[in-house]
Amino acid sequence: MNSNNQPIGIFDSGIGGTSIWKAIHQLLPNERTIYLADSKNAPYGQKSKEEIIALSMKNTDFLLEMKCKLIVVACNTATTNAIQELRAKYDIPFIGIEPAIKPAVTHSKTQIIGILATQGTLNSALFNKTTEKYQDTKIIEQVGHGLVQLIENGDINSPEMTKLLHSYLTPMIEANIDYLVLGCSHYPYLIPQIKKILPEHIQIIDSGEAVAKQTQNILREKVGFSSAENSEPVFYTNTNPKVLTEILGNKYTVEKKNF
Secondary structure, X not given: OOOOOOOEEEEEOOOOOHHHHHHHHHHXXXXXXXXEEOHHHOOHHHOOHHHHHHHHHHHHHHHHHOOOOEEEEOOHHHHHHHHHHHHHHOOOOEEOOOOOHHHHHHHOOOOEEEEEEOHHHHOOHHHHHHHOOOOOOEEEEEEOOOHHHHHHOOOOOOHHHHHHHHHHHHHHHHOOOOEEEEEOOOHHHHHHHHHHHXXXXXXXXXXXXXXXXXXXXXXXXXXXXXXXXXXXXXXXXXXXXXXXXXXOOOOOOEEEOOO
């Protein structure tokens, strides 16, 4: 496979997909990346399937204008509602992100797992098709109402966040889950908060590492790796760049664009 120095495009409904970007950047530091935060339209989880598809196509068009060689849909809601339509319309590889149910089910001792996700993900046909495979495991689903908006506002450690997490996680603890699946790319930023609430034996799983490895596979098999060294990532948002800049540790420039 010849080298390919075009960038990898990554989009999310906001800042949460940076948890996926970090995993990709860590595994593939020489790849150019362009991250698109559609924070103006966050959260996607409360929108209709048609709206999610339209927003996902808008984001894809923007990244294709930037000459991206593949696109990572770093949003569970966009993946479960729109990735089939994206793959049908565009002639470019797409990598989606789905809740990591399989490893949780595989390793669960109690055969009871919890999943915290958006309404859009839990209601999607793709998610329901996935969960139907695991009839022997009890899957406790919880919509994370309000969590994405608090993260987008920079209120990760607020009393309101703590209160919401307690209300969502306590029933799962009482139901004897031993794995908690984070079904939204925003939620890994809540892991420190969640760990304070969960007993130590409950394992937390997110999708970042799996998506990074799949990105590596697609580059190897279809697209080609970059021959550059330590390329500087590019970040765009359509709202105030402050929260995205802070979540990236103030290490990178974030540019505001209207898209």
